Amino acid sequence: MITLNGVTKRYGDKAAVNDLSLEIKPGKVTGFLGPNGAGKSTTMRMILGLDEPTSGQALINGKPYSALRHPLSEVGALLDAKAGHPGRTAYHHLLGLARSNGISAKRVTEVLDVVGLGEVKNKRIGSFSLGMGQRLGIAVALIGDPKVLLFDEPVNGLDPDGVRWVREFIRSLAAEGRTVFVSSHLMSEMQDTADHLVVIGRGKLIADAPIEEVISGSSMNSMKVVTTDLDVLQKELVRTGLDAKEHPEGNALLVTGGSLEDIGSTAHRLGLPIFELSQRNASLEQAYMELTAASVEYEAAGITQQPSDAKR
Numbered sequence: 001m002i003t004l005n006g007v008t009k010r011y012g013d014k015a016a017v018n019d020l021s022l023e024i025k026p027g028k029v030t031g032f033l034g035p036n037g038a039g040k041s042t043t044m045r046m047i048l049g050l051d052e053p054t055s056g057q058a059l060i061n062g063k064p065y066s067a068l069r070h071p072l073s074e075v076g077a078l079l080d081a082k083a084g085h086p087g088r089t090a091y092h093h094l095l096g097l098a099r100s101n102g103i104s105a106k107r108v109t110e111v112l113d114v115v116g117l118g119e120v121k122n123k124r125i126g127s128f129s130l131g132m133g134q135r136l137g138i139a140v141a142l143i144g145d146p147k148v149l150l151f152d153e154p155v156n157g158l159d160p161d162g163v164r165w166v167r168e169f170i171r172s173l174a175a176e177g178r179t180v181f182v183s184s185h186l187m188s189e190m191q192d193t194a195d196h197l198v199v200i201g202r203g204k205l206i207a208d209a210p211i212e213e214v215i216s217g218s219s220m221n222s223m224k225v226v227t228t229d230l231d232v233l234q235k236e237l238v239r240t241g242l243d244a245k246e247h248p249e250g251n252a253l254l255v256t257g258g259s260l261e262d263i264g265s266t267a268h269r270l271g272l273p274i275f276e277l278s279q280r281n282a283s284l285e286q287a288y289m290e291l292t293a294a295s296v297e298y299e300a301a302g303i304t305q306q307p308s309d310a311k312r
């Protein structure tokens with residue numbers, strides 16, 4: 001479990017992280033989202049004891065990182081996959097880390113197998129592809145068999161096979177009951193990986209909720225209805241407080257702000273037959289864009305963020 005109690009980090013006048021309180025729970029993947037400069041890396045660094053909060057506390061299993069007696073056995077992190085001397089073999093890179101932390105050489109072989117690097121363990125890190133480097137970074141995070149794991153942009157630059165492997169691996173770690181906290185800018189990837197989301201903007205908490213709740217809160221959730229008299233139905237839906245307009249596909253209405261039942265009962269009351277009544281859920285990307293629209297730090301002049309097409 002990771003706990004943040006009113007954590008603030010100031011750089012001069014600027015609060016990179018502003019009074020953040022959170023509990024990141026075990027047994028699920030918690031996605032960590034926010035625009036560039038929102039404070040994600042700073043938050044992760046404070047959890048890992050690499051930055052000191054200006055005020056508040058960042059705790060791992062109830063203790064600040066500095067108070068952990070065997071840190072690698074309590075928390076593992078993938079922050080920069082390129083860390084490690086290029087002339088060293090994967091095995092020796094991990095062995096050095098294991099030895100200085102009282103971890104057995106057997107565990108080194110074990111984690112190399114777990115991440116699929118067993119056969120290349122005697123190759124130099126410098127010859128590794130990005131995907132292999134990422135697997136090595138994950139092996140480093142796992143070396144002490146910690147219950148808490150942090151991954152900063154773990155699929156950055158990976159090919160589709162690599163992305164899938166990381167996603168399934170991260171999910172399996174949560175399924176084992178570990179606390180898994182993952183940051184990413186790839187919304188579609190987050191939608192497939194995370195159970196719960198924490199969204200921050202300009203250092204402040206914007207959302208802390210199950211992923212379905214974040215998506216269902218989007219105004220981009222819409223319904224399509226097809227009937228014989230679209231004008232009559234549209235007027236009545238608008239009169240009852242729903243937003244109904246012509247559907248971009250034509251010969252239908254696009255309705256937001258109500259439920260399928262609202263539309264069905266209104267049509268029934270008007271005696272109109274329904275030929276199609278369907279719901280289209282927003283994507284995580286659309287929900288995220290709405291949530292963070294007010295907190296994007298650097299926006300290109302003249303470009304407003306438009307949620308992309310609802311079709312996926």
Ligand SMILES: Nc1ncnc2c1ncn2[C@@H]1O[C@H](COP(=O)(O)OP(=O)(O)OP(=O)(O)O)[C@@H](O)[C@H]1O
Binds near residue numbers: 016035037038
């Ligand atoms: N060492 C530092 N000195 C001064 N300002 C800093 C420092 N580290 C971070 N900041 C500022 O704090 C804010 C948060 O940065 P941070 O890197 O945590 O954001 P982020 O959400 O990880 O961004 P990104 O998605 O771009 O990686 C930014 O405005 C950044 O410029």
